[in-house]
Amino acid sequence: MHMKFLLPLFLLFSLAQAQTSDLTSSLYETYDKYKEATLDKRRIKHSQLQPLIDAYRKHPDFRVNKVGESIEGRELSLVSIGKGDISVFLWSQMHGDEPTATQAIFDILNFLKSDDFKNEKRAILENCTLHFLPMLNPDGAEVFQRRNRLGIDVNRDALRLQSPEGQTLKRVRDSLEADFGFNLHDQSTYYNAERTEKPATISYLAPAYNYEKDINEVRANAMKVIVFMNNIIQKYAPGQVGRYNDDFEPRAFGDNIQKWGTSAILIESGGYPGDVEKQEIRKLNYVSILSALYTIAQGSYKDIPLERYNEIPENDRKLFDLKIVNATFPLLGKNYQIDLGINRLEVNKEGYNDFWYSSRVWDIGDLSTYYGYETLDATGYVIRPGKVYPTPVNNMAGLEGLDTFALLRAGYTYVRMQNIPKEKLSSPVALHIVGKNYKIPDLAMEVGVNPTFLLEKNGKVGYAVINGFLINLSEGKTGNFKNAMIYR
Known part of the structure; x- marks a missing residue:
């Protein structure tokens, strides 16, 4: 024409x-x-x-x-x-x-x-x-x-x-x-x-x-x-x-x-x-x-x-809920630099009127051609496993009375609970709830695992990733956090 x-x-x-x-x-x-x-x-x-x-x-x-x-x-x-x-x-x-x-x-x-x-x-x-x-x-x-x-x-x-x-x-x-x-x-x-x-x-x-x-x-x-x-x-x-x-x-x-x-x-x-x-x-x-x-x-x-x-x-289709780039992951005595793509999967509650999140590592490696709704450049940060808080709590009231940020900064990502309510499906705070006999698995960076770990720089924990949600510990912000997990 x-x-x-x-x-x-x-x-x-x-x-x-x-x-x-x-x-x-x-x-x-x-x-x-x-x-x-x-x-x-x-x-x-x-x-x-x-x-x-x-x-x-x-x-x-x-x-x-x-x-x-x-x-x-x-x-x-x-x-x-x-x-x-x-x-x-x-x-x-x-x-x-x-x-x-x-x-x-x-x-x-x-x-x-x-x-x-x-x-x-x-x-x-x-x-x-x-x-x-x-x-x-x-x-x-x-x-x-x-x-x-x-x-x-x-x-x-x-x-x-x-x-x-x-x-x-x-x-x-x-x-x-x-x-x-x-x-x-x-x-x-x-x-x-x-x-x-x-x-x-x-x-x-x-x-x-x-x-x-x-x-x-x-x-x-x-x-x-x-x-x-x-x-x-x-x-x-x-x-x-x-x-x-x-x-x-x-x-x-x-x-x-x-x-x-x-x-x-x-x-x-x-x-x-x-x-x-x-x-x-x-x-x-x-x-x-x-x-x-x-x-x-x-x-x-x-x-x-x-x-x-x-x-x-x-x-x-190249979006993640959370993309972390240039993180250092120690494995078998050596350090590796990896990118992580994390997605938050909705799980329906009974009645199908609401949901909670069970997140997964979706991809690992060079994710330079992918994007995130939220992206963190983790250059200089080392991925560390979280620990179980040594003092168990009795119930949900005890959990909500904890200083979540203080525990995360100290390296704790799990809390034991003596009596986990049967009707509870997820944790309302940025700490996973575990039963009194639950054994925490070793940290693995694999596709399909729940993304929970700490990001440490110069011996100081700057960020926590709990159930796929990024929490900025330096600023004391939970961001768009909705729930953590319960492991009975």
């Missing part, structure tokens, strides 16, 4: 962005007014959604229909609003442990039922009909797991349609003949934007509909909307957007929905520093999806240059 044709396209693209810039800023600034306060944690359940959905059944602007049931009999509902010719279908949580966008959907519904932003909402609802299917996999959500009650990945059930959830998704898509489909997911917090230390807070994909990865008008429209959304996210999370590999997966719903004629837009919510419950990412979903609906209603996405899609960095 000649440059004389590129310039007008660029100007049209810039104009399309400028037209929604004020709206996007206003959406971001007023978000708390529409945030659904009852859904403030990731581990949400189907029962929490039903009172909200029932309220929309009674609202004159909304239409709510039961469209199916899960294997365990939980109702799948479609909430619709608008009267426009452009059909937009948004579904979330086909993986039960991916709830960020489910929360954002109810924020969007709150926005749509409000009396605010009248002109913008009129533009959307007169040109589009919006259909929301929140929590497609409620049985998985109940136990906070990816797969459904049958044990299958619903997102790989587009061909056989073995699951009632997959059957519902196909039936609804076909009945709506949706022009656009938003396939809303969560991804691992360990994804980063390629060759950067930035987490992939949001990742996108316009799935391929064949092995050749051809681009027809349907897929091109999805790509253009993604470019639009990327530009919005860059304002609030610069450099924190990734693009999924578009290899064709013939069993996947996104790929097939693209093939069936709906412009499919995959949105994956990843990680954001300090946002364990993904509430800032939820907000970004809310802002970017509403802005996307506006550009779809206006048709302004059509002028966006398609080549901008491939300028979005690819998704990579």
Whole structure:
């Protein structure tokens, strides 16, 4: 294409962005007014959604229909609003442990039922009909797991349609003949934007509909909307957007929905520093999806240059929760310099409403091409094992009465407890609790072990790593510490 044709396209693209810039800023600034306060944690359940959905059944602007049931009999509902010719279908949580966008959907519904932003909402609802299917996999959500009650990945059930959830998704898509489909997911917090230390807070994909990865008008429209959304996210999370590999997966719903004629837009919510419950990412979903609906209603996405899609960095997976570099590790009479990559794994509590951490050393060696949400240059520091505090405590009250920092500085990382409560799963202080007969294993730097050790420099302990959490002893700060372990 000649440059004389590129310039007008660029100007049209810039104009399309400028037209929604004020709206996007206003959406971001007023978000708390529409945030659904009852859904403030990731581990949400189907029962929490039903009172909200029932309220929309009674609202004159909304239409709510039961469209199916899960294997365990939980109702799948479609909430619709608008009267426009452009059909937009948004579904979330086909993986039960991916709830960020489910929360954002109810924020969007709150926005749509409000009396605010009248002109913008009129533009959307007169040109589009919006259909929301929140929590497609409620049985998985109940136990906070990816797969459904049958044990299958619903997102790989587009061909056989073995699951009632997959059957519902196909039936609804076909009945709506949706022009656009938003396939809303969560991804691992360990994804980063390629060759950067930035987490992939949001990742996108316009799935391929064949092995050749051809681009027809349907897929091109999805790509253009993604470019639009990327530009919005860059304002609030610069450099924190990734693009999924578009290899064709013939069993996947996104790929097939693209093939069936709906412009499919995959949105994956990843990680954001300090946002364990993904509430800032939820907000970004809310802002970017509403802005996307506006550009779809206006048709302004059509002028966006398609080549901008491939300028979005690819998704990579090279992030750790904690990265320690250049630490000295003594082994068999010699000193070795190593890097450590440490991840904190969530363990569900009974009822699947909360969690605790059981961390692991994820990798060891030269990690110069990897990144960390938190990184410590441990040059000059020697890895030392922690000791057991010689005076046992009787109970939890005795544990909490100890001076944790003083013990860590003195080299103690374990405390014996005579009576460990049966219901306790983890230690609330930065010291591991061990039973009266538990033998502490020798310190090993191996992939898979719990990362607990001290970092000593010139005979002084400067840092402690307890269950994968870095504690700065010089400053007396526990940082983002949540829990230590219990070894009975």
